[in-house]
Amino acid sequence: MAISIAAHVLAEAHDGHIPTDALLKFPLIFVPLWWAWTGFTLYVNRFGEDSPAQRIVYFIQMLFVIIMAANINVDFEAYYLFFMIGYVGIRLSTVYMYARVWNRHRGLPRQVASYLCLSFLIGSAISFSSVLFPGVAKFYVLYLGIVVDIALPLAGRRLLRRMPVHHHHLMERYGLATIILLGELILVMVDTIRHHSLTLQSGWAVLIGFSIAVAIWWHYFESSEREAHENRAGPGHPVIYGHLFTFLSLGIVSNVIRYALNHELALRSFAWLAWSGFALYVLSTVLIFRPYAASKGLLSWAGLGYPLTLLVLCGIVLLLLPSLTAVYAALAVFFLVYALIAVRQAKMKPASLSR
Structure with missing residues (x-):
């Protein structure tokens, strides 16, 4: 649903052209949605279990997705705060699940979970710190956190290969x-x-x-x-x-x-x-x-x-x-x-x- 709403950013043409700001904001809105969904999908792929904790996190993430979807708009600055809260909320709930695995397992699963937990915590912290910056600077900080979040799994490829995805x-x-x-x-x-x-x-x-x-x-x-x-x-x-x-x-x-x-x-x-x-x-x-x-x-x-x-x-x-x-x-x-x-x-x- 949220991704479908994001696609509508390109749906408003003016004088026969899509505004430049809409063209730029489409990927900027889309990437956090994709990465938020991808993060928990990969957690479930490696460590998923049918447990009350995982179900509760599912419901919490649904709530944050609703917050994100409700604040998708070309006027990104006016809706920025709640969009960012929705994104960071999803990421932190995923961090929590990796922390549980880190605490409960030993050996390779613990190493993989700890690496991903700390990586995503760093990215989420950077993104959340964007609330401290004025004007357009907050957008740069938000996406710096997202870039770090996306890049660290690539940097840890050698470790992650040892515990491959299904x-x-x-x-x-x-x-x-x-x-x-x-x-x-x-x-x-x-x-x-x-x-x-x-x-x-x-x-x-x-x-x-x-x-x-x-x-x-x-x-x-x-x-x-x-x-x-x-x-x-x-x-x-x-x-x-x-x-x-x-x-x-x-x-x-x-x-x-x-x-x-x-x-x-x-x-x-x-x-x-x-x-x-x-x-x-x-x-x-x-x-x-x-x-x-x-x-x-x-x-x-x-x-x-x-x-x-x-x-x-x-x-x-x-x-x-x-x-x-x-x-x-x-x-x-x-x-x-x-x-x-x-x-x-x-x-x-x-x-x-x-x-």
């Missing part, structure tokens, strides 16, 4: 979040049908939007299903950090569909928004899925040629097309082509390497 469970959790965000694309179309008379033009736009959603679903879950069955040992960083860009891309694509239906965005602005959504999706899935394919010897990093070529070609085509409808239809074609290539490559796997 790969299947991790892919499953991120897959569920992806389904929710794909649902946002469908809701945009449903909202148009409910509140506006369905014409030939709007019906065509809905059909194209639906084909984009299908192409993304097809590509993502075709790739995800294969990787979920791989027995991967490691901290799962490509999956974790790659999904930030997947989620950002889906938020952008939902707005592309919205603007294709209401025609409030100028042609060039629409083309750039459409290309950004496609580019982020392609780059994110390369990050998430490419390391595993490469490790099987199926594809080397030279195999990046086709997605990068597709990105460049997509950018050129979208920016040269003469109408918004043409750009929108071309975007759908590029998503479908990307999905078809992935399916074709999966079928071309050597039998000895198939699962």
